[in-house]
Amino acid sequence: xxxxxxxxxxxLLADIVGPWASEKHERLxxxxxxxxxxxxxxxxxxxxxxxxxxxxxxxxxxxxxxxxGYFIDGSPLVAFKAAQLSGTKFSELHFNDLDSENIDALRxxxxxxxxxxxxxxxxxxxxxxxxxxxxxxxGLHFAFLDPYNLESLPFSIIQxxxxxSRMDMLIHxxxxxxxxxxxxxxxxxxxxxSFMPGWHDAVDVNRGDQAVRTALLRHWLGLIKGLGxxxxxxxxxxxxxxxxxxxxxxxxxxxxxxxxxxxxxSNVNNQGRLL
Numbered sequence: 001x002x003x004x005x006x007x008x009x010x011x012l013l014a015d016i017v018g019p020w021a022s023e024k025h026e027r028l029x030x031x032x033x034x035x036x037x038x039x040x041x042x043x044x045x046x047x048x049x050x051x052x053x054x055x056x057x058x059x060x061x062x063x064x065x066x067x068x069g070y071f072i073d074g075s076p077l078v079a080f081k082a083a084q085l086s087g088t089k090f091s092e093l094h095f096n097d098l099d100s101e102n103i104d105a106l107r108x109x110x111x112x113x114x115x116x117x118x119x120x121x122x123x124x125x126x127x128x129x130x131x132x133x134x135x136x137x138x139g140l141h142f143a144f145l146d147p148y149n150l151e152s153l154p155f156s157i158i159q160x161x162x163x164x165s166r167m168d169m170l171i172h173x174x175x176x177x178x179x180x181x182x183x184x185x186x187x188x189x190x191x192x193x194s195f196m197p198g199w200h201d202a203v204d205v206n207r208g209d210q211a212v213r214t215a216l217l218r219h220w221l222g223l224i225k226g227l228g229x230x231x232x233x234x235x236x237x238x239x240x241x242x243x244x245x246x247x248x249x250x251x252x253x254x255x256x257x258x259x260x261x262x263x264x265x266s267n268v269n270n271q272g273r274l275l
Contacts, residue, residue: 003015003016004016004060004101005064007062007064007071009062009071010062010108010109010112012060012061012062012105012108012109013060013062013101013102013104013105014060014062014063014064014071014074014105015059015060015062015063015064015074015102016063016064016065016066017063017064017065017066017072018065018066018246019065019066019067019068020246020247021063021065021072022065022072024075024146024172024247024249025072025073025074025075025078027170027249027265028075028078028079028082028144028170029078029079029081029082030082030265031170031251031261031262031265032053032078032079032082032083032086032142033082033085033086034261034264034265035142035168035258035261036083036086036087036088037088038140038257038258038261039051039083039088039090039140040088041140042091042139042140042166043088043091048136048138049136049138049139049140049166050091050092050135050136050139050140050141051088051090051091051092051139051140051141051142052090052091052092052093052094052135052136052139052141052142053079053080053083053090053092053093053094053141053142053143053144054094054131054141054142054143054144054161055075055076055079055094055095055096055143055144055145055146056096056124056127056128056131056143056145056147056157057096057097057124057145057146057147057148057152058074058075058076058095058096058097058102058103058106059074059075059076059097059102059106059146060074060097060101060102060103060105060106060109061073061074061076061077061105061106061109061110062074062077062105062109074106075144075146076093076095076106076109076110077109077110077113079144080093080110080113080115081113084113090142091139092117092118092134092135093110093115093116093117093118094117094118094120094131094134094135095110095117095118095119095120096119096120096121096122096124096127096131097120097121098121098122098123098124099121100121103119103120103121106119107119118131118134124147124152124153124157125154125156125157128157128160128161129160132160132161132163132164135164137164137165138166139164139166140166140168141164141166141167141168142167142168142169142170143161143167143168143169143170144169144170145157145158145169145170145171145172146172147172147174148174148177149174149177150173150174150177150178150185150191150192150195151191151194151195153171153195154194154195155194155195155196155197155220155223156194158171158224158227158252159227162224162227162228162229162252162254165254166254166255167254168251168252168253168255168258169251169252169253170249170250170251170252170262171249171250171251171252172247172248172249173217173220173247173248173249173250174246174247175213175246175247175248176246176247178213178216179209179213182209182212182213183209186205186212192216195220196216196219196220196223197223198219198223199216199219199220202215202219202222203215203216203219217248221250224250224252228254229252229253229254230252230253230254230259231250231251231252
């Protein structure tokens with residue numbers, strides 16, 4: 001469970017994040033803005049079908065930056081504000097978090113901004129069924145998947161979102177979690193079996209840790225390609241000041257335009273790329 005704080009600006013709950021969260025949010029904001037023209041084609045009066053924004057691990061909407069003492073918007077507010085500023089709002093917002101206190105705080109913050117959304121307080125693997133059922137299958141939708149660890153993101157979630165033909169996804173993969181727990185995950189298998197089915201038959205676990213991690217990621221990307229969708233060429237590797245690998249951001253889309261937009265704006269600080 002994530003650490004929590006109280007944001008004095010609105011006296012509502014906030015979670016605690018590392019300073020690198022701002023870089024992740026900057027990429028999210030830029031993509032939402034770049035996506036505005038495509039989004040408009042699915043909104044009245046130009047079109048129908050809608051353009052929904054989905055988060056399955058939303059958090060409370062505000063975060064305290066650990067060690068810095070200041071608060072920042074969480075990804076739900078980042079995406080909401082970026083869409084507002086772009087002049088092309090999302091037609092629907094769907095926010096889920098397993099922690100009811102997070103959802104209560106986020107509901108109040110979205111309302112304070114004059115927004116309306118659907119809120120869910122369930123496991124992500126349950127909420128995704130309700131959300132995909134509610135979405136117009138002819139729309140252009142965007143999901144930001146930002147779990148705390150690999151265990152929280154079974155591959156079945158990505159499979160279900162990908163059943164919608166125009167579903168773009170930005171997925172946070174915690175490389176820190178994979179590095180720290182690699183051998184335990186290899187031995188116990190449960191987490192990796194859920195996160196990337198079939199890995200055990202595809203990866204030589206007797207190689208060095210770095211080679212195993214790379215092989216696991218390649219297998220995971222292969223599963224995504226098997227859904228008929230394609231990850232963008234660049235996978236962002238974000239590092240802390242000391243060189244600690246923290247996470248990959250993987251953009252997934254079935255359409256070349258989405259990948260082009262992501263490649264144009266993804267590398268905000270010349271971070272490294274993998275694969």
